[in-house]
Amino acid sequence: MAQVVLSYGDALLRSSDITLLDPPHWLNDSIIGFIFEFLASSLDSAQCQKVAFLSPEVSQFIKCCGTEAPNFLAPLDLASKDLVLLTVNDNEGPEAGGTHWSLLVYIRRFSTFLHYDSFPGNNAPHARLMAKNMSNIFGGKPDYKDEDSPVQHNSYDCGMYVVCVAEALCQQYLHVHDKMNLCNITPQFVTEKRLKWKEIIRRLSSNSTTS
Template sequence: MEQVVLSYGDCLLRCSDVCLLDAPHWLNDNVIGFIFEFLASTLPQALTQRIAFLSPEVSQFIKCCEREAPEFLKPLDLPSKDLILLPVNDNAGSEAGGTHWSLLAYVRQFQSYLHYDSAPGTNKPHARLMARSLSALLRGNPAYREENAPAQHNSYDCGMYVVCVAEALCEQLGNGQCGKR
């Protein structure tokens, strides 16, 4: 078994995960999950209670198990959250994998899903499917829209864009500006 480099909250990072931080590699589920866990634990408590950081594994479950997702997610009390952050992967299967990440954010103030894709259009079908699956749990009929996002200029930085946009949205929520252009 490969050596564990870091155990943090519910996340384990191994040597192979940490090596992905050097170019030209894209981030995997473990690294993105760790960064979400770290963000959740370093934000002010009052802000953290308003945000749901869903791990890549939970996001993939939402996409693959549309009918079961609402029941499975009830304990997370997502309807009470002001911001729900979901990493989106282009993997259509149930196993880990895929080649591109983007971020889907539900902003309760606007009753909208905002999709941020550093390679515009690449993950749109996956994000729409996740939004549709999650909508069964949320109140109302949230709108969906593609947002302008910073564009990546290589084939591997998509995961970094996901975590940077997620962090920016958290900051905006803390400043009362979440999702504003």
């Protein structure tokens, strides 16, 4: 088994996971889970009360568990959150797998689920199912909308688009922007973000070994 490089919150990264940040690799649950964990930990205490990043494992369970989702998610107190971000995967079963990632976002202010897919239309049925399974948590009947999203220009960057869009939406929402602007998320931006996340992991790993 590959060497453990970093333990960060609930995320555990091995050397084999880190290599996936080099193109043309597809991000797995571990890398996306770490990035979501890191983004959540970067929020201050007040922001943490407003925002929830759900790991890919939790997100996949939501899709598979149907009407049991509200009971399963009760400890997370999602009804009190202003912004909930979770991954969508086209895998049909509860285990890790699939071929495409996208992002589902619940915005309490608008009582709406927004779906951002870098390969438009691919994950819409899965996102709609997840929104349906979660709808009782938020009261009423939240709307659902497939939003315009930055589009990937290759077959492997879907996970990177998920984390880039999630980070941008979180920052814009916390700064009270009603119009979400994602025009800066270009193919070049996404490629550069791969390098930046590798550097963040390297720095965290170095700090943990010297502390």
